């Protein structure tokens with residue numbers, strides 16, 4: 269996102285298109301291959317056996333049209349195939365045949381009207397600006413046709429004056445094919461993106477930059493966490509998490525941090541996520557964040573969000589069981605570290621770090637001409653790049669950018685690692701990267717772009 273409120277939204281778009289791709293795969297078996305051959309009578313019997321919908325339509329049962337899910341690409345493909353086969357077998361378009369049957373008294377007017385509506389809905393695509401006047405004329409004719417069919421007392425002679433078949437050939441078929449092709453491309457991209465999400469960063473060129481984390485349990489509520497060369501003691505209780513780095517004790521007090529969450533189950537869900545954070549991220553949470561809120565929105569693409577104005581993280585609990593929910597929380601803590609409203613605590617402000625921008629922009633050029641699926645979330649803007657590097661360096665995995673960081677951004681990740689270490693070694697009140705700049709707060713409202 270390009271505002272100071274940042275999130276992980278790409279993942280879900282990918283999942284959504286992945287779902288489309290899966291249903292696409294299921295569809296193909298039930299559909300005819302396009303032969304383009306003229307089909308003889310003996311083959312007609314064969315077709316009847318193979319495709320129940322087509323044989324129903326040939327026998328005049330148009331109600332089966334409503335079983336075609338025409339808003340999906342597989343439904344659209346089925347509609348195109350059936351339309352083509354119908355002409356091959358009967359010598360007429362489905363539209364013409366419907367009107368003939370009505371005129372021969374074989375179907376009622378209500379039945380004709382109902383099924384024509386469905387047929388026209390399935391056929392409707394809007395031309396674009398590049399299309400010829402001829403194409404647009406056939407589209408306007410089609411809209412007239414729709415008006416006639418939708419009117420309470422439509423006249424069959426009016427229908428016959430409009431050339432549906434012309435519209436089908438000029439608009440429906442090419443646009444339906446385009447629609448199917450685009451959906452296939454989205455599905456292919458989603459499949460490739462899915463492969464990237466299981467990318468093993470520990471075997472990549474940036475493996476030496478990743479944290480080595482080991483936990484030793486000392487009693488039921490306490491662990492010693494070795495994070496690279498540093499040792500932390502973490503104590504978990506119902507009310508708080510205490511983290512000690514040997515010099516200082518940091519406390520995450522749930523009563524204060526989660527004061528705006530009313531439901532006990534929601535509180536417990538958030539506590540569980542917090543318990544999944546590594547010791548340095550817990551300390552950053554203790555130092556940086558005042559409040560964690562929750563929302564529950566299964567339709568939203570957002571896992572979690574950081575509001576830099578109020579210094580609040582909001583977690584979407586509808587996503588809490590997903591694998592990268594904890595990484596998404598760490599990612600938001602990374603944002604808070606980057607542009608906390610507490611100016612004297614502000615640790616990195618990477619969007620304004622010229623050296624960081626130069627290194628990252630330079631590595632970005634390696635992505636020129638690459639396919640979209642490779643451009644994972646970190647490439648969105650410098651602020652997301654920092655948050656994903658932070659998550660990778662402190663948790664051993666980013667929320668959704670391991671492949672792109674490991675493949676294209678080894679120098680950027682290395683720079684962020686050094687910079688974070690340098691800043692962490694400073695006393696808290698000296699950490700602010702660009703100093704006590706009175707205009708900082710204002711300037712941080714606009715996320716920098718590449």
Ligand SMILES: [Zn+2]
Nearest residue numbers: 274275652655
């Ligand atoms: Zn973000």
